[in-house]
Amino acid sequence: MAAPSATAKPDVALADHYLLLLAFLLSGYAMFGKLVAYIGMPPLFIGEVTLFIGCLIALRTGCLAAALATPPSFLLGVAMAWVMARTLPNFSEYGFNALRDSVLIIYGAYAFIVIAVLLQDGRRIATLLKYYTKFVRIFIPASPFLIALSYYPSGAIYFIRAGELAVHLAGATVFALAGFVRLRAYMVLALVAALMMCVSISRGAMVAYCVPVILGMVLLGRTMQLARIVGIGVLIIGVAYGAETVFFNTHVAQRNSVDRTVSVRQIVENAASIFTQSGNQTEGTKQWRLEWWNIIIQKTIHGPYFWTGRGFGVNLADADGFWDGDHPDAPPLRSPHNAHMTILARAGVPGAVLWGSILVSWFVFVGGAMLSARYNGEMLWSHLFVAVTCYVVAALVNASFDVALEGPMQGIWFWSLIGFGIGSAMIYRVSGSARGLQTAVARAGD
Numbered sequence: 001m002a003a004p005s006a007t008a009k010p011d012v013a014l015a016d017h018y019l020l021l022l023a024f025l026l027s028g029y030a031m032f033g034k035l036v037a038y039i040g041m042p043p044l045f046i047g048e049v050t051l052f053i054g055c056l057i058a059l060r061t062g063c064l065a066a067a068l069a070t071p072p073s074f075l076l077g078v079a080m081a082w083v084m085a086r087t088l089p090n091f092s093e094y095g096f097n098a099l100r101d102s103v104l105i106i107y108g109a110y111a112f113i114v115i116a117v118l119l120q121d122g123r124r125i126a127t128l129l130k131y132y133t134k135f136v137r138i139f140i141p142a143s144p145f146l147i148a149l150s151y152y153p154s155g156a157i158y159f160i161r162a163g164e165l166a167v168h169l170a171g172a173t174v175f176a177l178a179g180f181v182r183l184r185a186y187m188v189l190a191l192v193a194a195l196m197m198c199v200s201i202s203r204g205a206m207v208a209y210c211v212p213v214i215l216g217m218v219l220l221g222r223t224m225q226l227a228r229i230v231g232i233g234v235l236i237i238g239v240a241y242g243a244e245t246v247f248f249n250t251h252v253a254q255r256n257s258v259d260r261t262v263s264v265r266q267i268v269e270n271a272a273s274i275f276t277q278s279g280n281q282t283e284g285t286k287q288w289r290l291e292w293w294n295i296i297i298q299k300t301i302h303g304p305y306f307w308t309g310r311g312f313g314v315n316l317a318d319a320d321g322f323w324d325g326d327h328p329d330a331p332p333l334r335s336p337h338n339a340h341m342t343i344l345a346r347a348g349v350p351g352a353v354l355w356g357s358i359l360v361s362w363f364v365f366v367g368g369a370m371l372s373a374r375y376n377g378e379m380l381w382s383h384l385f386v387a388v389t390c391y392v393v394a395a396l397v398n399a400s401f402d403v404a405l406e407g408p409m410q411g412i413w414f415w416s417l418i419g420f421g422i423g424s425a426m427i428y429r430v431s432g433s434a435r436g437l438q439t440a441v442a443r444a445g446d
Helices: 006-032 046-061 071-094 096-106 109-120 124-151 162-177 185-201 203-219 223-242 264-275 280-300 316-320 339-375 379-399 408-430 435-444
Strands: none
Touching: 006 046, 006 109, 006 124, 006 162, 006 408, 046 109, 046 408, 071 096, 071 109, 071 339, 071 408, 096 339, 096 408, 109 124, 109 408, 124 162, 124 185, 124 408, 162 185, 162 203, 162 379, 162 408, 185 203, 203 223, 203 379, 280 316, 280 339, 316 339, 339 379, 339 408, 379 408
């Protein structure tokens, strides 16, 4: 990448400051959840303000047009236009709710911001790696306390979903396996403790952690290590389950439809319920999701909403006749706990096709860069693309079980990762140099 001219230095400095702001925002979302998300006044919260500033920064980089030059980013632009076409006609009737529902795709603007900022100066990849390393060093030791505060009754004003925490634990794990983050012994213990709590509370969290970590170990060539870990883990869980060992109890009343204990027995039940019928605790939530998803498929793919969907703003639970009977006083549901189904229901089959095309083209684009880097012996680049890919997979898996990408806590993380993957792949194809990454990794280990 060409060095910026002297006249561009103020814009370059602004973009550097913005990256720091974005890093603080993402860290706040991961660690404090809605406490950070609600900073501001409706309809302008901190996520929307940061988005507006980022759009101005992206325009000043002069790289915004280049950010649209890849298949996934072009398809994202088309999808954003389609979503706005399905949102604006509903604004007069639903007001802020229409805009709030549309952020599922409209937050994709963060991807363009990140791409443009990286293209302006490719060295910012190393900067973001340093920021992420600092985040991991704070987040992992704090994670057991974060999940405990969220699911004890005393944590009423503070709440982070188990699935969201599991996504970041998975991302940190794969980045460590890829060699970008060094996890010390106390960090590993904290990670295991937080993970045990997460997977006891939510089977979605279990899948959101296990799938990307297993994928990462396979792509990184650590299959033998994976086999040993799985074998030892199964043995330990089997012995503990047989002895009915319970580490500690945590009630999640007023959070979930049922109370669940943080125990090996609960972990086994959650795992079994993914593939087969299990106890009443896990079957109830799975059954109502499947019923709702089937209604969406029938009314969209085989019904009157094929081309248009229901649009953004309408309450899907009211439209489809689904309510949270266990918590009648809770805010009304707006999403069927699956981002893919939400897009299908609101944007119709065209929106779902665009969504699927974005994901497929992104994985092909970043995966192609990963294979090219591996073929050329640029293993640091290859590992970077593996880590980012697995992070995105973790977010998508979680979004398949919970309301995740529909909000800023996970949605802005997801689209920032999408942009980071595209921008990094574009820079690699131009430069192919790993020197900046090597410097970042060396500093991260200090």
